[in-house]
Amino acid sequence: MRRALVIEDQDLMRQALIVELKDSLGDCIIAGAQTYALAQSALADEMFDVVLIDPGLPGFDPTSSDQRLRVVEAIVRAAPSAVHIVITGSDNDKEAAACRELGVAAYLGKTGLPRGGLGKVLEQVARDEFSLRYSSANAQATEVHISGLTPRESRITELMMQRRPGERRKDVFVKMAEELRIEPNSAERYFKQARAKLLKYGRLPRGL
Structure with missing residues (x-):
């Protein structure tokens, strides 16, 4: 270890x-x-x-x-x-x-x-x-943090809300998989878990 x-x-x-x-x-x-x-x-x-x-x-x-x-x-x-x-x-x-x-x-x-x-x-x-x-302050999108989600659920939610026009959900799953070195189907699972939690609390943000 x-x-x-x-x-x-x-x-x-x-x-x-x-x-x-x-x-x-x-x-x-x-x-x-x-x-x-x-x-x-x-x-x-x-x-x-x-x-x-x-x-x-x-x-x-x-x-x-x-x-x-x-x-x-x-x-x-x-x-x-x-x-x-x-x-x-x-x-x-x-x-x-x-x-x-x-x-x-x-x-x-x-x-x-x-x-x-x-x-x-x-x-x-x-x-x-x-x-x-070196430090870079050239952020291209606002960060999103939602209480009640795990770090990975929060990250896939953020990426999904930052999708560019024409970018598919499948593309976002691949992006997160590469970032965290996991499988795209795992990224999709985190997204579904996050979406289910947000729907339960009636807080589904735009883009999800």
Whole structure:
């Protein structure tokens, strides 16, 4: 069973990354750390296969490139055999290059990272490729989140509501299957489950 550590002080972002890792890694154990001290403690007690690092942690100046890189370097040293992924809202070329020199396998901007994006990054890293993805604010559609649905039911609902003119439901099932690495018939099953729940509560949005 693979083990991962997510070092991120923002609760919502940390939980979102944990969900992404669960979908990507399958059977796994994932720990979350809000501070550098908690991360160091976790790394001293456990061996991790994957470590996600936000270098702008509390107690360090998030605008200081030296301090940010000091965080990354210390964590890489503490878990030399792990795959290290830096994920930040302050991404830039210089820091990406410096992180790569420290042994980081991927450098990602937080803004615009799509659902399923971590899975694709891990696939790239598994091929011994450095994964570099900068922030992108060029969203093409509004995100949709509906209470009462599981993450996968919510995602297929969102994709269905964002269909382009002429795009068939079958095409959407294939798109979700590719994103989450599941079968199209599984994507269709999640859609039917979501639709049944929404009909039960009388909340069927337009496009479904």
